[in-house]
Amino acid sequence: xxxxxxxxxxxxxxxxxxxxxxxxxxxxxxxxxxxxxxxxxxxxxxxxxxxxxxxxxxxxxxxxxxxxxxxxxxxxxxxxxxxxxxxxxxxxxxxxxxxxxxxxxxxxxxxxxxxxxxxxxxxxxxxxxxxxxxxxxxxxxxxxxxxxxxxxxxxxxxxxxxxxxxxxxxxxxxxxxxxxxxxxxxxxxxxxxxxxxxxxxxxxxxxxxxxxxxxxxxxxxxxxxxxxxxxxxxxxxxxxxxxxxxxxxxxxxxxxxxxxxxxxxxxxxxxxxxxxxxxxxxxxxxxxxxxxxxxxxxxxxxxxxxxxxxxxxxxxxxxxxxxx
Amino acid sequence: xxxxxxxxxxxxxxxxxxxxxxxxxxxxxxxxxxxxxxxxxxxxxxxxxxxxxxxxxxxxxxxxxxxxxxxxxxxxxxxxxxxxxxxxxxxxxxxxxxxxxxxxxxxxxxxxxxxxxxxxxxxxxxxxxxxxxxxxxxxxxxxxxxxxxxxxxxxxxxxxxxxxxxxxxxxxxxxxxxxxxxxxxxxxxxxxxxxxxxxxxxxxxxxxxxxxxxxxxxxxxxxxxxxxxxxxxxxxxxxxxxxxxxxxxxxxxxxxxxxxxxxxxxxxxxxxxxx
Ligand SMILES: Nc1ncnc2c1ncn2[C@@H]1O[C@H](COP(=O)(O)OP(=O)(O)O)[C@@H](O)[C@H]1O
Ligand SMILES: [Mg+2]
Numbered sequence: 001x002x003x004x005x006x007x008x009x010x011x012x013x014x015x016x017x018x019x020x021x022x023x024x025x026x027x028x029x030x031x032x033x034x035x036x037x038x039x040x041x042x043x044x045x046x047x048x049x050x051x052x053x054x055x056x057x058x059x060x061x062x063x064x065x066x067x068x069x070x071x072x073x074x075x076x077x078x079x080x081x082x083x084x085x086x087x088x089x090x091x092x093x094x095x096x097x098x099x100x101x102x103x104x105x106x107x108x109x110x111x112x113x114x115x116x117x118x119x120x121x122x123x124x125x126x127x128x129x130x131x132x133x134x135x136x137x138x139x140x141x142x143x144x145x146x147x148x149x150x151x152x153x154x155x156x157x158x159x160x161x162x163x164x165x166x167x168x169x170x171x172x173x174x175x176x177x178x179x180x181x182x183x184x185x186x187x188x189x190x191x192x193x194x195x196x197x198x199x200x201x202x203x204x205x206x207x208x209x210x211x212x213x214x215x216x217x218x219x220x221x222x223x224x225x226x227x228x229x230x231x232x233x234x235x236x237x238x239x240x241x242x243x244x245x246x247x248x249x250x251x252x253x254x255x256x257x258x259x260x261x262x263x264x265x266x267x268x269x270x271x272x273x274x275x276x277x278x279x280x281x282x283x284x285x286x287x288x289x290x291x292x293x294x295x296x297x298x299x300x301x302x303x304x305x306x307x308x309x310x311x312x313x314x315x316x317x318x319x320x321x322x323x324x
Numbered sequence: 325x326x327x328x329x330x331x332x333x334x335x336x337x338x339x340x341x342x343x344x345x346x347x348x349x350x351x352x353x354x355x356x357x358x359x360x361x362x363x364x365x366x367x368x369x370x371x372x373x374x375x376x377x378x379x380x381x382x383x384x385x386x387x388x389x390x391x392x393x394x395x396x397x398x399x400x401x402x403x404x405x406x407x408x409x410x411x412x413x414x415x416x417x418x419x420x421x422x423x424x425x426x427x428x429x430x431x432x433x434x435x436x437x438x439x440x441x442x443x444x445x446x447x448x449x450x451x452x453x454x455x456x457x458x459x460x461x462x463x464x465x466x467x468x469x470x471x472x473x474x475x476x477x478x479x480x481x482x483x484x485x486x487x488x489x490x491x492x493x494x495x496x497x498x499x500x501x502x503x504x505x506x507x508x509x510x511x512x513x514x515x516x517x518x519x520x521x522x523x524x525x526x527x528x529x530x531x532x533x534x535x536x537x538x539x540x541x542x543x544x545x546x547x548x549x550x551x552x553x554x555x556x557x558x559x560x561x562x563x564x565x566x567x568x569x570x571x572x573x574x575x576x577x578x579x580x581x582x583x584x585x586x587x588x589x590x591x592x593x594x595x596x597x598x599x
Contacts, residue, residue, distance in 0.1 A: 065419075065597075065598070065599070068419075068422075068423050069422075070419055070422060070423070070597065070598040070599075071597035071598060071599060072597060086422075087427075088425045088426065088427050090425075091423060091424065091425030092425055094423070094425075096419075096423045098419055098423070099416070099419075100416060101416075101420075102415055102416025102417045102418070102419055102420040103415065103417060103420065104335060104339075104415060104417060105415060106338065106339055106340060107335070107338055111334070111338060114334065115331045115334050115335055115421075116331075116420065116421070116424050118327050118328070118330045118331035118334065119327060119328060119331045119421055119424035119425070119426050119431070119434075120327075120424035120425055120426070121327050121426075159420065163424075163425075
């Protein structure tokens with residue numbers, strides 16, 4: 001019930017005026033006894049970066065493979081740019097990086113892209129451009145087998161960009177990258193979204209999707225547990241307050257957000273405060289003459305978000321209430 | 325499909341194993357079809373030695389060039405096909421190629437066409453190297469440069485190509501079915517070098533095995549090359565060459581088997597999930 005509410009909210013905030021570039025309805029994949037993907041509904045709109053967030057084995061890759069026509073769904077339907085997944089028409093404007101980047105080890109990075117450009121009928125001037133974009137131009141003449149994990153991953157992204165696609169499907173593109181590489185990748189994905197491309201980005205890192213995505217669908221056990229905007233997820237971050245005297249601070253904050261939303265944790269208070277109310281809490285504490293030594297928002301780990309979203313309905317209700 | 329042919333052609337051309345296989349083939353050709361028979365004839369007398377020497381002369385160009393196709397050449401073509409199809413699974417490039425969007429059968433068609441082109445190159449090289457080798461033998465032996473008619477050479481090339489293409493398609497089907505190279509090559513070579521030999525050896529004793537052997541790729545390939553002029557095993561020729569089946573029937577069976585392998589590969593390529 002509450003998951004539906006989350007979906008409704010998401011629909012309100014998404015740019016519903018444009019035709020979605022990607023629609024999935026009840027997409028399901030069963031491997032023997034394993035229900036890898038269970039009735040996934042998904043919509044991605046032009047210019048939107050959609051984060052597909054879930055732990056390993058949640059069904060992210062399987063969903064993406066279905067959207068690319070690599071595997072057949074057991075049930076459900078999907079359209080990609082208005083066409084059947086995997087059809088030449090659908091793939092003409094889709095770039096994809098699924099799971100680990102697959103390239104010909106004996107060919108150079110550039111020759112690998114040449115081969116792919118031939119398959120897709122992409123003009124060869126794109127090759128230099130995408131190599132430049134992922135910062136591989138200097139090593140493009142080296143054999144793929146000599147690349148580091150990060151370079152392989154970047155070549156995978158370059159390949160995904162080759163067709164100058166309207167829709168990008170990127171499956172954990174930061175896998176194997178060092179922190180600097182991850183930051184670069186996030187920057188790249190964000191830029192792609194700003195260029196008006198739609199991006200479906202999967203990840204098991206909450207921080208990662210938070211930083212680049214407009215909307216996030218959380219998938220666990222093959223089901224989309226909830227869909228929300230980044231600000232909604234941010235809203236669920238706790239406010240940690242260290243102040244003197246602590247008991248007085250407790251009273252002041254409880255007066256603003258309710259007693260149930262404040263809990264003492266060691267010498268700090270852990271409060272559920274909506275993002276837009278943080279400044280107000282700060283003002284109230286200060287004007288009450290309380291010494292505030294620390295006031296920070298502590299985002300929950302993916303695990304905590306999961307628990308709060310799947311554990312009890314009440315938590316979701318609270319999480320969602322301060323947005324509407 | 326031209327685009328996919330171009331992509332596959334580039335992969336094949338730049339792949340070291342293509343050149344290794346081609347080099348191994350040509351080295352085997354020169355040694356077993358020319359150097360060895362020549363040395364045998366040199367150190368021996370009698371009808372077999374005379375036959376061996378004759379086979380290396382320009383007049384026997386066609387038969388001698390295609391003689392190895394039914395077994396060794398076929399095995400190498402099978403490896404080539406299995407490597408082309410199977411490696412894509414090992415490297416995870418199946419998904420990369422398919423998501424470029426040409427369509428599954430288009431990608432496979434490109435692979436088959438590029439393999440076919442590569443085999444054309446192999447056949448032309450085989451004939452060129454054979455011609456060179458027999459010209460050398462002729463000059464040493466002061467024998468006449470008695471080249472076969474062009475029509476025979478063209479027929480020989482076409483027939484030889486068909487035999488190689490059948491084996492390469494068998495390799496592609498195996499590589500696709502096993503989603504890899506090692507199992508495909510292993511099974512293929514066991515078939516070519518062991519299973520067919522055992523069936524042939526037992527065929528005289530068991531009637532149904534005689535029927536079975538007439539459908540085998542190696543037996544038909546061997547009969548086709550014999551019809552093109554290769555010396556049979558009994559005449560001291562290459563292993564696998566026999567006149568068990570008439571030339572036309574063998575050609576038909578080879579073509580049907582080739583088509584069957586292509587259909588199997590196509591069906592698998594189209595129907596299966598790429599995981
Ligand atoms: N080819 C397959 N055969 C059987 N089970 C599979 C196959 N592919 C994926 N699965 C199972 O489906 C579930 C989802 O996997 P996957 O989509 O790879 O998850 P994710 O990408 O989110 O880590 C896992 O339980 C996985 O073991
Ligand atoms: Mg995955």
